[in-house]
Amino acid sequence: MSLMVLGTASHVGKSTVVAALCRTLVNRGISVAPYKSQNMSLNSYVTEAGGEIGIAQAVQARAARLSPHVDMNPILLKPTGEKTSQIVLLGRAYKDVPISEYYTETNHLLEIALEAAERLLQVHDHLVVEGAGGAAEVNLYHRDIANIRLARELRFPIILVADIERGGVFAQIYGTLALLPADVRRLVKGIIINKFRGDPTLFNDGVGIIQDLTGIPVLGVLPFTDIVLPSEDSLSIADKRSLDHPVKIAVIRLPHISNFTDFELLERYASVHYLPLGSSLATYDCILLPGTKNTVADLKAIRNSRTWGEILRARERGTPIIGICGGYQILGKEIVDSGIESEAGIYPGLGLLDVKTNFGEYGKNTRQVCRTPCSIPPILSLMEKVKGYEIHMGETERGSVERAFIEEGAVSDDGLVIGTYLHGLFQNPSAVNALLSFLYSRKGIRFTPLPENAIDDPYEKCARWFEEHVDMDTILAINTQP
Helix, strand or coil, X not given: CXXXXXXXXXXXXXXXXXXXXXXXXXXXXXXXXXXXXEEECCCEEECCCCCEEEHHHHXXXXXXXXXXXXXXXXXXXXXXXXCEEEEEECCEXXXXXXXXXXXXXXXXXXXXXXXXXXXHHHHCCEEEEECCCCCCCHHHXXXXXXXXXXXXXXXXXXXXXXXXXXXXXXXXXXXXXXXXXXXXXXXXXXXXXXXXXXXXXXXXXXXXXXXXXXCCCEXXXXXXXXXXXXXXXXXXXXXXXXCCCCCXXXXXXXXXXXXXXXXXXXXXXXXXEEEECCCCCCXXXXXXXXXXXXXXXXXXXXXXXXXXXXXXXXXXXXXXXXXXXXXXXXXXXXXXXXXCCCCCEEEECCCCCCEEEEECCCCXXXXXXXXXXXXXXXXXXXXXXXXXXXXXXXXXXXXXXXXXXXXXXXXXXXXXXXXXXXXXXXXXXXXXXXXHHHHHHHCCCCCCCCCCCCCCCHHHHHHHHHHHHECHHHHHHHCCCX
16 A cells, blocks of 8 residues: 655645545554655654654654654755855754755755655554655756655556645646656656545546546545644745734744644644744744754844844743744853854844753753753742653753753743743643733633643544545555556
């Protein structure tokens, strides 16, 4: 039952389809694991063994009822600046390279990726493989180790996913199939049309036309869904729609923002806005500084924008300000870079916490952690033990400031400025309850706490949605065909 899911473009819903397939197949007793040879994303996850992978593959692993493993995403590219990316290889930071240099290594990297796939197949009967971006990038075929070259090596049946919301779905599908190399096109056994608004049966004529044009069955038309899965990359920020809640929270949309999935549980219970640099913060009840792949560059960007003054004025008003990972580093007094992230030098921070960060060597701290909050009011004292993961370069030294958590972090004397390396902090209901209880109480409104089991399993809902609108019998029969 191994399958490969390719897309007509980026952000058409490949990751969600793979997650749905994983849960649907494992519910039928089929042993499957997700796999993506090469991913480019600043939203990442740390496995139990401390390896870093794209968050989409961690989500898909959970859908398959598995623990995430580095073999599920052996190559992760994390853009660090213009035309440069960090290569995370089998979960560990390998090196930063200009993208042109990266392409000289694709033969070697494909070998490593295929070895990872083989290891997965030694443990699991089948793989559900996700491609990257659009499958028909003709100019990249000779170095496309996530789509074309991988498809030629694996020879798995392919399902092509298209996004009808973008418009031009007929051209998307027909054009992609026409441009695929003949040997890869023969592997395409089905088409899924995603993101249909309204009654999918209204597109029945369109389904017939696509099948007549391509000779390939349309396996289903998936309607828009409210199923919440963690966002894969920054393209997802544009899709976010803030709900109408009494409390407004600003997330500073840093140029190299990473792991903004940290705040997606908060989005359900507060009006969370991802604001570009230069936006006014005057009306917000709380400010969140997220993680970043390039702390020094984003610190400079804040300093050169209106946001610098906006944050400092918010602090004077008593607005809570919380920094996660790179955001924590930016809240400090200074960052000393020996040339690891940027040019060697000392970079003054916002100065809201008495801490200093040193970038002294190339390498990352990547681990899953549990943290015990210190009993400092008004927010941390309401919080219970939390869990998450660290992904960061640099070491942060505290001055006179207190720890936010027994193990790490920092908090101001009044408890309103908090910094921590803990990604996933606000994926803990305890942390959401602590912050929102305080913010709501400031407005004279009682916040109903989330129960500890508030984070439901979205994968069963995802599987039901998929089975309702996709012909699973045909998918199951694909692999029995010669």
